[in-house]
Amino acid sequence: MLISYRACNSTKPRVPTFHSPPSQPPATMSKSTPALFRPIRVGDLELAHRVIMAPLTRFRADDNHVPLPHLVAQYYSQRASVPGTLLISEATFIDARAGGYANAPGIWSEEQIEAWKAVTAAVHAKGSYIYLQLWALGRAGVPRQLEKELGRKAAEVYVSASSIPLSNRSSKDPSPRALSIPEIDEYVQLYAQAAENAVKLAGFDGVEIHGANGYLVDQFLQDVSNKRTDKYGGSIENRSRFPLEVLDAVVNRVGQRKTGLRLSPWSDHQDMGMKDPVPTYTYLINTILHKYPDLSYLHVTEKRLYVPRAGQPVAATDEFVTEGQENDFIRKLCSAKGMPLITAGGYTRETGIRIAETKGDLIAYGRLFISNPDLPYRLQRGLSVEKGDRKRYYSRGSLDLTGYTDYPFSEQFVQETGAVQPGLQSRL
Template sequence: MKTLFAPYNKHGLSLKNHMVMAPMTRSRALGNIPNDLMATYYGQRAGAGLIITEGTAPAPEGLGYPRIPGIFSPAQTEAWKKVATAIHANGSKVFMQLMHTGRVGHPANLPAEVVMRGVSAQKAAGQIWTDTEGMQDYGDPVPFTTAEVKELVQQHIAAAKNAVAAGFDGVELHGANGYLIEQFLHPVVNDRTDAYGGSVEKRAAFVLEVVKGIADAIGKEKVSLRISPYNTYNDLSLYDAAEVQRTYEYLARKLNDIGIAYIHISTNPATTPQTLQAIRNAFQHTIILCNELTAESAEAALHAGIADLVAFGRPFLANPDFEKRIAAGAPLNEADFSTAFTPGEKGYLDYPLLQPIAQVS
């Protein structure tokens, strides 16, 4: 049996196989509330040992994109229960990804009374889709005060409690792809002069306070973090490679001390083997590796020593039965990105399943 299909158990994380469905924004949550479409979508893909949901806002200020779900209201918490139930019915585990978009957003995508916030006043270059105004330049963020950062920590803790109340096995903090946590970690975007800006230790203080708070509230085995060293997505600039490695090695060591479930690394072409090894040396619990993996390269990654689990995004988007297809060596459906973020079933629930081979009588 290939490692991909073997059960996994490490430091209390037990899964039916080594395959993870990566978090993917799909923009189907009308009114920012999960719905039956979403429950069906996730239930279809529960061949993965672990599913990580799309980015889910822990606070109204985190709703930077149109039609993304939240987990800060009773209605949202109740609605998520049907998603957790659909995934658990097939023997899979599910972690909810908590994603605060920070400066990556636009006021038109936020509730009317909510101000767009960020780590600093630096505006992201580029544009974002809004349902009411079409494509717009990213909005101008208002920096969180020091006191408001403390409140933000509490909002994340409350959101994690809501996720557990909805039946989720844990939460993954989105510290990658240029969203709020990575904005704190990034020494160019984070130009703060308070306790949350400057040195590696200060830039990492926010996420570590959130992790520790959630671990104390729901259990360390139910909290995890996604990171993307050397990321330039969402207008992040590359900075000194040695500083990148120091940042993530320090973070991994502190997360190991807390004892969280896993670190999920989103790689990119600039990611160095040295940084990956430094994270592996510092963190003894589960490491998930993600981005552009095939079944073959994923299997190789599991044997190479850095990754304990491997995550697939686009293959699961277009192939609800991805695990069956790779087991059978069958061709994969191609993803239709024109419908990736549109409302409705098209390009969401209608990807064809692998058809059984007819038996000749």
């Protein structure tokens, strides 16, 4: 079944709906439809397909971490234009003390919540859904930025699981301070409150806990960044304690069906990368599956090896998971319990279709969603995809729409839906 649309008698853009093309029986789907484009239930949501928008940091918030009015809502609204799509928001600070980057959004203040309300309303108006990704930086934060925003010395507010600095930081920067147990308890509650703010106040359909890529949750989980000797360090069970406490607190506030978790077992980003992550992640995921069988989803990143074809750039390569660093052990655990699994890792149309078909994953696309706001439509129909402008991925606090909300819909999408091309929207 193709994603299609019904025109309505109005001068406004036609509201997209789903129906079967006339050539197919009205209530059936072709057996040849790839799994990537088949419906699936995730938490409380019935998704129309398995193409997920990955969380993408864009730094389009003001100095108080408030998403920029209108612009951010327009950005997400464009990428929600294919109904039944799940978007995962950019990583969003749970509190000022959890930050350390300028112009990244937050979810703790009234102003931030109000700005996010406009985003969720815009996404829901398109018939799609959005989760907020909950973020705490830990040692990944910039000490000087924390000092500036919190009005305290960096040595006091720059924290992590242990006092282990990042290898690429200046010798002038302080080492992170290991969080005390009372402070850990405070962070757990900050995650819970942020989840409540997102779902119950800002209108998000759920939240995703960012437990990947070397940020605070990951810093507790992995033995390369956690050298604690108390109940939060040492054994696999102890290193998993903080991630599980955060998950418990969030689920208690918003429910299993509105909670997801992102993990990166094989990533070496920001000095991460255990020698053998399988035992740790097997314990963590088994514990989650046993305690929270109705969790919305797990989301994992793949570590990929890019092999260019002769004469072609990396963006056009075939992609292979690095040998010995596969997430198949996680797939087996999730499959046995019926837990939806989202995977991310530079997928193309072809590799996404193959993995969804053979392994049952939902596929998260990141950079392709930046430059192709109608990406699910393009992928299903085999249309060409536009390449994004890397130089404009991060434009801190900028109101300039270039490289943000000016990427076009495909002409076929415009003709079928009556959508207004993004480049024209700001002038209407």
